[in-house]
Amino acid sequence: MKKYIYLIFVLVLAVSCKEEEKKADSFSLKEIVNKQKYQMELYQVEANEYTLVVLNRLTGKVFVGKNASGWYEATNADSIPVYKTPTYSIKVFKGPESSPQISLMDEKEGELYMYIVGHTANFYNTNAAIKALERS
Known part of the structure; x- marks a missing residue:
């Protein structure tokens, strides 16, 4: 049972990190275009x-x-x-x-x-x- 809880926790953490990376990339590109x-x-x-x-x-x-x-x-x-x-x-x-x-x-x-x-x-x-x- 503990293994399933840890597995779910790791999956939720991995998915949330990927979403944060995507948001940061789109902001950076817009910022670069505005500066240039x-x-x-x-x-x-x-x-x-x-x-x-x-x-x-x-x-x-x-x-x-x-x-x-x-x-x-x-x-x-x-x-x-x-x-x-x-x-x-x-x-x-x-x-x-x-x-x-x-x-x-x-x-x-x-x-x-x-x-x-x-x-x-x-x-x-x-x-x-x-x-x-x-x-x-």
């Missing part, structure tokens, strides 16, 4: 001029702010997919006439989009030429 949702890069144009670029890593939306003059969204000419986990990343570097150039990478699909602040109206897909060559 945005990426920011600061680009110094001149001694008293800077550009801040903010990326929503889930939607691929990029916002550009120059000094304190306001923000605008650097839009995509094509619609890009929205993901549930952080997938997009940016790199900001010097473009023509010292204006920032932003590269937006879709790490899942391998797409690369470029945007030159003050020179282009939208992001443009740099893979378009490669895809055209592959089709012909």
